[in-house]
Every structure is written in structure tokens, then in C-alpha cells.
Amino acid sequence: MQKIPTNSPSPAKAELPLDLTGAHITAGASAAHRLYQALCEMIVSGLVKPSEPLPPSRTLAKQTGFRRNAVVTAYERLIADGFADATVGSGTFVAARIPARAAEPKKPKVIVEAPQQGAFSLGCTHIDERAVQRFRAFVGRRMRAFGSEHLHYGDPRGSRELRAAIADHLLSARGLRCDPDQIMLTSGTLHALRIVLSAILKAGDQVWCEDPGYPAARKTIAHCGYRAVPVPVDEHGMRIAKGRTSAPSARAAYVTPSHQFPLGVQMSMPRRLELLDWAKQAGAFVLEDDYDSEFRYDGAPLMSLAGIDHLQRVIYMGTFAKTLFPGLRIGYCALPERLIADVTAARTALDRFPGTLMEGAVADMLNSGAFAANLKRVRKLYREARDALAETLETRSDGVLSVPVPSQGLHLVARFDPSVDLSVAADAKLAAGAEGWLLADTYSRTRPLPGFVLGFSGHAVPKLVASAERLARESRAALRVKGGSARRA
Numbered sequence: 001m002q003k004i005p006t007n008s009p010s011p012a013k014a015e016l017p018l019d020l021t022g023a024h025i026t027a028g029a030s031a032a033h034r035l036y037q038a039l040c041e042m043i044v045s046g047l048v049k050p051s052e053p054l055p056p057s058r059t060l061a062k063q064t065g066f067r068r069n070a071v072v073t074a075y076e077r078l079i080a081d082g083f084a085d086a087t088v089g090s091g092t093f094v095a096a097r098i099p100a101r102a103a104e105p106k107k108p109k110v111i112v113e114a115p116q117q118g119a120f121s122l123g124c125t126h127i128d129e130r131a132v133q134r135f136r137a138f139v140g141r142r143m144r145a146f147g148s149e150h151l152h153y154g155d156p157r158g159s160r161e162l163r164a165a166i167a168d169h170l171l172s173a174r175g176l177r178c179d180p181d182q183i184m185l186t187s188g189t190l191h192a193l194r195i196v197l198s199a200i201l202k203a204g205d206q207v208w209c210e211d212p213g214y215p216a217a218r219k220t221i222a223h224c225g226y227r228a229v230p231v232p233v234d235e236h237g238m239r240i241a242k243g244r245t246s247a248p249s250a251r252a253a254y255v256t257p258s259h260q261f262p263l264g265v266q267m268s269m270p271r272r273l274e275l276l277d278w279a280k281q282a283g284a285f286v287l288e289d290d291y292d293s294e295f296r297y298d299g300a301p302l303m304s305l306a307g308i309d310h311l312q313r314v315i316y317m318g319t320f321a322k323t324l325f326p327g328l329r330i331g332y333c334a335l336p337e338r339l340i341a342d343v344t345a346a347r348t349a350l351d352r353f354p355g356t357l358m359e360g361a362v363a364d365m366l367n368s369g370a371f372a373a374n375l376k377r378v379r380k381l382y383r384e385a386r387d388a389l390a391e392t393l394e395t396r397s398d399g400v401l402s403v404p405v406p407s408q409g410l411h412l413v414a415r416f417d418p419s420v421d422l423s424v425a426a427d428a429k430l431a432a433g434a435e436g437w438l439l440a441d442t443y444s445r446t447r448p449l450p451g452f453v454l455g456f457s458g459h460a461v462p463k464l465v466a467s468a469e470r471l472a473r474e475s476r477a478a479l480r481v482k483g484g485s486a487r488r489a
Contacts, residue, residue: 015063016055017047021426031066031433032073039074043083043094054084054092065431065474119467120436122411124458125322126381131365131374135324138364142357150356156347158185158332162359165366166332174293175307176316178334184343185354188331189289190220192317193254196333199346200285201226201251208243208253212442214261217254217289230444233260237267240274251284256291257305262413262442262453264406272305279313285339286314292409294323294375295457297383299407312336320362322410322457323375330354330362378457382410385456385464392465396472400479401451413439415451416475421482425450428478432471 018038019025025034042048054060057075061068075092078084086092157163163183170176186192197207203225209218211230221228229247232239238255253275257267267275279286288305306316319331335343347353365371386405393403393414401414416424422440429438429452436455440448452471456464 016042016060018042018064020064020430021423031064031070032077035060035064035066035070035074036077039078040081040083043078043098048094050094050096050098052094054094056091066433070433118435119459119463120434120452120454120456120471122436122453122455123322123326124455125326125410126378126458127325128374128377130377131324131370134368134370135361135365138361138368138370139358141364142360146357154353154356156344156353157181157183158354159356159359159363162330162363162366163332165363167334169366169371170316170318170334174290175303176334177307182335182337182340184333184335184347185359186331186333187329187354188319188321189317190216192315192331192333193217193220193287193289194224195347195350196285196287196315196317196335196339196343197221197224197226197252198350199339199342205252206247206250208238208247208250208255209444210238210255210260211444211446212262212439212448213254213444214256214289214291215442218444221254228444230446232446233263233265235265236271237265238271238275240271240278244278248282250282252287253279253284254287254289255305256289258293258301259291259406259409261291262411262437262439264404264409264411264413266302266408267305269302272302272308276305276309276311276313280311284313288314288316290316290318292322293318295379295382295410296408297379297386297406301408306334309336312338315339324362324365324371328358328362330358382457385459385461386412388461389454389456389464389468392468393472396469397475398472400475401472410457411436411453411455413451413453414471415439415449416479418449420450420479422448422450424475424478424482425452427481428471428475431478432467432474434467434471 019041020034020038025037048054054075055063057068057071060071064071075084075086079086079092083095083098084092085095160180162185163180166183167178167180170178184192186195201207204227206227206229207221208231209221209228210233212233218228229243229250231243231246237257237260238253243250243253255267255275257272259266275286278284286305290304293301293304304316306314313336315336316334317331320328321331390403390405390412393401401416403412403414406412425438425440434452437453439451439453442453
């Protein structure tokens, strides 16, 4: 049992001056982690004094709108890291002596958290038991036939068997004709992005990125030593003319033309042709992330950019993370013939070659029809989840939120009127205990819009509906507090 300081502390403050949205808070992190960061900031900055009691967990849960177990988890972490002390029956107190490392201007401790799994979290998938059984059988068969070829260095592009199966799939599903030699297996889209950029760019080169867009792609580009240039997006996709103006010397463009993240728009054919024309004139390359193209619910999709590229300027990137299982860590890219040698050399320099054992089982899933059957089943589930989420938000928000129903993908965007302050969305999300993203967090340079990016895949419909009702209620309440009106975006 930990000892409490012998001096008589002052009573706990009725409310703590918590800042749960400041620069020190990790956007999108769990409630417990954000609360821990906010409490640490208060303690280190002196807003609460050494030995001062912290509010009971129930009181702080009521103040923040978090569940009590999130508060308990944050308190336990404060104690473990030396910022607080506790004893049974007396509560939790700020430590008498703050850890020395906290007061020093050192690099902050890196906290790695598991991805969100609650309602609205992005990246969740429905794991269909029939698909698992088929995959397990294929893995078992491959293990029984395990040969020495899996024990030696392999082709940097991955097994030819899976590359051939992917080439067949791309032709039938996306109208993209390519040879297995043009396919390279990766651990996912960001891995493919890293490999390809290292082959086609030099340090400091500019890359057009959609704004709003996928933050992880921007971070990957910057981490590799290139300059991510935000280019605005409208209802037709990336505004190529704006890109020409803001970064005329860019050497590449990263786009999600089939289902733009996060807005969900489909890049129009005129805009696609304009992008390809720019790539030709600039001698640049287009990195096409065919994001969620497999999950289309209404209408026919446009052909992929790579499918209409006759100048070998488009690198196509895809993944099995959502169409099968994220834990597989298998993605792929389809390369123009002119880039095969350079990208293969870059792959060899970065991580030699991919593992081969699981690749055979994935090829079996594709070739047997099990992959297509699984897609058909989960697409039906996702359509139902999409419809339930959109309808609940529309009907329960009383006009506060505008919720366009996406024809494709695994998330939707719910927006306030553009005149609404960004803090309204942040306050509502916090009060509702909602996961997912704030729409504003996907913007880089363009003026951000208030709203939410909400995933609906991999979540039971009743859970989605209950969470949507809570978010709609808190959105109305947050808007009332700010004195806004229920105008649609």
C-alpha cells in the first residue's frame, strides 16, 4: 500500500481545469490516454499542487463525460509513472515529488497504443467465420506441403503464385491489365508508398497530397524526407490546377480517386485525365491508393487510374487488410514496366523480400472463389450498417448534422454547417465518448470543416445505432452551448 503525505491536503477541487483538446493531446487516442495526458499537463504545469487530492473517479467521469473505467485507468497510469499516489479509502493525490524527467525539456515519452476498436473506429472489419475456416484449411494444406523454398531468400516481389492471382483479380475487378511481373507484394499501402517513393524521388522532392486527406500517408511521405504539398479537394476530387499553382515542380501525386479519404467523393473522369496529363507533362508519377474500391454499394465504379494510363505513369496500390484480415499484413502494388527494376532494387535495399508462407494461402483464397464469396457476404453487412448509421444520425440530430450516404467505402462523414465553430464537433465527440475522427484533423492547409469521420464496418448495428443516438444528442447540446443554429452543411 502506498503512503499518503502526512500533511493535511486541501479538499479536492470540484472541477479540474482540464484541457482535453490542446496540442499535448493525441487526437484519436483512447479516452483514458487523452485524460492521462491532460492530467499530466496539469500536474507538470503546476495547475494542481503536490499532495493535492484529485477528484474521485466518479466525479471526474461526470465532469469529462468519460466512462468511469477510463478515469480509473488514467489514475492507475499516473500512479505507475510517479505522478500520483493512492491509498485505499483515501483517494488519489498528486505525488509529493513530481518525477524529475517530467520537469526537464526532454523528448516526450513515446506512447504506442493499440488501434481503436469501438463504434465509429476506422479500420475495423467483420471477420466472417466461413472465411476464417476456409483460410485455416488453406494454411493447413500449405503447412503439410511445406517445402525448402520457404527457407531461402525469395523474389523481392513475393511469390509468383500470389502475384498471378492478384493480376487476375485486378483484371476482373478493376479492369487493370498487368503481368504478374509487374506486381509487388508488400505489408500494406503505406509500405508500398515508402518503397515506391524511395525508387522514384530524391530527398526534398514535392508530392501532391489531397487536402483533406489521409494523415498517415502525409506522415509517411514527410518521414521519408519528401515534401507533402496539400492540394484542395472538391466534389470532383483533387483540384489539379491548384496543384500546378502551389507546387509546379512536384514529382509525384498521392491520390484516392475511387473513394477519396475522408470526403468519399469519386474523382471525375475529366479530372482523372487532367491528372494524367499533368504527370505526362511534368515527368511525374501518380500513386493511386484504390481505397475501399471493393466495397461499392450503389452504381458502377469508374475504371481505375492505372486502367486508363497508357503512359506508364501510375502506380496502383491495394491491400487485403479489409477484404480479408488486417493481421495478414499483405498488400500489393502494380508497377509500370519502366519502374519494375528500380522499385525491386529499392525493395531489396529496404527489407529484402516478403514472407512467403501465408502468400500461398491467400492465393488459394483468390483462386478458389472464397475471396469473392467473402466480399459478397460482408458487403451486404456493411451496406446495412451504413444505412442504419446514416439514418440514425439524420433523424436524431434534428438538422444539426448533414450526412451524405456514401456509395462506396467503410466510413461516412457527418458535417455541421460550415459556419459552426470547430470546437462544437470536438466537444460533442468528447461528451459522447465517440471514437472515429474529427473531420478537421484530416485537413492540412485548407480551411477545415466541422464534423466527424465515422467508421461503420466491423460493428454490430445495435451498437452503431446506440452510439449514433448519443453522438447526435451531444452534437445538438454542444451547438446549443455555443449558441449556434441547426443549419445543414
